[in-house]
Amino acid sequence: MVFRRNWKEATALGLIGFFAPFLGCAAAAYWILGWAGMPSWLAGVALSTTSVAVVYAVMLEYGFNKTEYGKIVLAACFINDLGTVLALGFIFAPFTLRTLVFAGVAVAVFIALPWLTPRLFKRYGNRPSELEAKYLLFLLFALGALAGWADSEAVLPAYVIGMVLAGTVGRDHALIRRLRTLALGLLTPFYFIRAGSFVSVPALIAAPVAFLVLLAGKMVTKFVGIYPITKVFGSPQKESMYTTLLMSTGLTFGTISALFGLSHGIMDQAQYSVVVAGVVASAVIPTLIANAFFLPHHLLPREEPEAAERVAAPARALPPEQAG
Amino acid sequence: MTYAWTLAALWLGLALLATLFALWFRVSTALTEIIVGTLAQLILGSLFGTDVLGGNESWIKFLAGAGAIVLTFWPARSSIRWCFGATGRKRRRSV
Numbered sequence: 091m092v093f094r095r096n097w098k099e100a101t102a103l104g105l106i107g108f109f110a111p112f113l114g115c116a117a118a119a120y121w122i123l124g125w126a127g128m129p130s131w132l133a134g135v136a137l138s139t140t141s142v143a144v145v146y147a148v149m150l151e152y153g154f155n156k157t158e159y160g161k162i163v164l165a166a167c168f169i170n171d172l173g174t175v176l177a178l179g180f181i182f183a184p185f186t187l188r189t190l191v192f193a194g195v196a197v198a199v200f201i202a203l204p205w206l207t208p209r210l211f212k213r214y215g216n217r218p219s220e221l222e223a224k225y226l227l228f229l230l231f232a233l234g235a236l237a238g239w240a241d242s243e244a245v246l247p248a249y250v251i252g253m254v255l256a257g258t259v260g261r262d263h264a265l266i267r268r269l270r271t272l273a274l275g276l277l278t279p280f281y282f283i284r285a286g287s288f289v290s291v292p293a294l295i296a297a298p299v300a301f302l303v304l305l306a307g308k309m310v311t312k313f314v315g316i317y318p319i320t321k322v323f324g325s326p327q328k329e330s331m332y333t334t335l336l337m338s339t340g341l342t343f344g345t346i347s348a349l350f351g352l353s354h355g356i357m358d359q360a361q362y363s364v365v366v367a368g369v370v371a372s373a374v375i376p377t378l379i380a381n382a383f384f385l386p387h388h389l390l391p392r393e394e395p396e397a398a399e400r401v402a403a404p405a406r407a408l409p410p411e412q413a414g
Numbered sequence: 415m416t417y418a419w420t421l422a423a424l425w426l427g428l429a430l431l432a433t434l435f436a437l438w439f440r441v442s443t444a445l446t447e448i449i450v451g452t453l454a455q456l457i458l459g460s461l462f463g464t465d466v467l468g469g470n471e472s473w474i475k476f477l478a479g480a481g482a483i484v485l486t487f488w489p490a491r492s493s494i495r496w497c498f499g500a501t502g503r504k505r506r507r508s509v
Contacts, residue, residue, distance in 0.1 A: 143442075143444075144442075147442075175486070226487075227480075230480075230483050230484070230487060231480075231483075234479075234483055244479065244482070244483055245482055245483060245486040248483045248484075248486040248487040249486045249487070251487055252486065252487040252488060269484075272484075273481070273484045273485075273488070274443075276477065277477055277478075277480045277481035277484050278444070278447075278481040278484065278485055279425065279426070279428075279429030279432070279447055279481070280425060280429075280474060280477040280478040280481050281477075281478040281479075281480075281481030281482050281485065282432075282443075282444050282447035282448050282451065282481070283425060283428055283429060283432070283447050283448075283450060283451035283454070283467075284451065284469050284474065284475075284478040285448055285451065285478075286447065286448035286449060286450065286451025286452040286453075286454075286455070287451040287452065287454065287455040287467050287469050288455075288469065289448075289451075289452040289455075291452060291453075291456045341442075341444055341445070342444065342482075342485050342486075343486070345448065346482050346485070346486065349482070366448070370445060370448055370449075373442070373444075373445060374441075374445070
């Protein structure tokens with residue numbers, strides 16, 4: 091129950107972890123790279139993320155997932171990404187009557203789901219007809235369609251459905267495994283390979299400075315925002331640096347935002363290429379630095395992380411290396 | 415349908431290759447899939463034309479879009495569940 095005990099720290103980290111790179115990278119794209127306003131804002135959104143998946147993977151590897159520290163950082167990542175999803179869903183969408191209809195229907199569905207879902211699953215679930223998978227995909231596609239009708243982005247309701255169904259879907263390990271096969275075996279490779287196929291290597295080679303500006307922009311703004319907050323809450327040096335670096339990672343939402351920009355004509359292919367390269371680099375470089383120099387050994391659990399935990403973890407969740 | 419099956423085989427072949435790279439180099443599959451996609455477009459595109467991967471085919475756009483939706487659904491579910499814990503206040507009956 092991390093939010094009851096440490097909600098102030100997690101909220102502060104999450105909010106600053108979103109706003110600092112969002113505003114800083116948008117400013118860097120606008121003033122240093124000379125991009126137009128909308129692609130600059132989109133670059134800010136794409137680079138504002140924290141990769142829940144990368145953080146989750148590191149936490150599991152070192153056993154921080156059992157510690158209060160790990161829970162605070164992951165809660166902060168969740169708030170950070172919520173900011174990214176909301177920004178992507180609303181900044182680039184015109185506010186019309188359709189937006190209101192979308193918001194109204196979505197709120198009603200989100201209120202009903204935690205009540206309806208466990209009852210439906212209990213009565214009709216766990217049979218070969220796979221009602222659960224059809225139900226979840228129906229919800230994701232239907233609300234995605236409604237978001238698209240309102241000129242918003244389909245990932246926005248998907249994120250909120252993930253939140254409200256965490257207590258229901260998350261408990262059923264067998265269901266999670268079955269959905270994982272569908273997601274990782276078929277859907278996500280198409281997403282990541284397609285996102286990669288739009289990256290133009292010649293455009294990237296022609297503009298290495300733009301790539302470096304965006305990558306440095308993300309890391310510097312995350313540092314300037316997150317590090318002081320960790321100090322305000324009394325974290326020791328290593329822990330502060332580790333938190334800052336982990337929250338500088340990004341992957342899935344970064345590429346989702348960039349692909350949204352490319353497909354909606356907000357960014358051209360050269361801009362898309364440098365943003366995705368920056369996002370990919372941010373998934374690797376901060377993690378390597380964090381684990382090489384700033385691993386907070388004093389927070390590690392006394393006993394080694396149990397092998398069972400490592401094996402069981404992917405059964406509970408999408409393997410961290412794939413998501414977030 | 416031959417074209418669609420060929421494209422599907424090509425994409426799943428690339429996905430398989432990316433997964434093997436991820437296992438060999440101990441990095442994330444998402445990363446290797448992005449890099450394999452970039453390199454495949456660069457190499458195959460220069461050999462067989464820029465549309466060789468068919469990334470704008472409607473069914474590939476659909477599968478990729480569904481992948482993005484699932485990827486967004488999952489981290490929210492995982493992080494909420496982790497933060498509030500398996501024994502959190504939402505102690506509903508397991509389904």
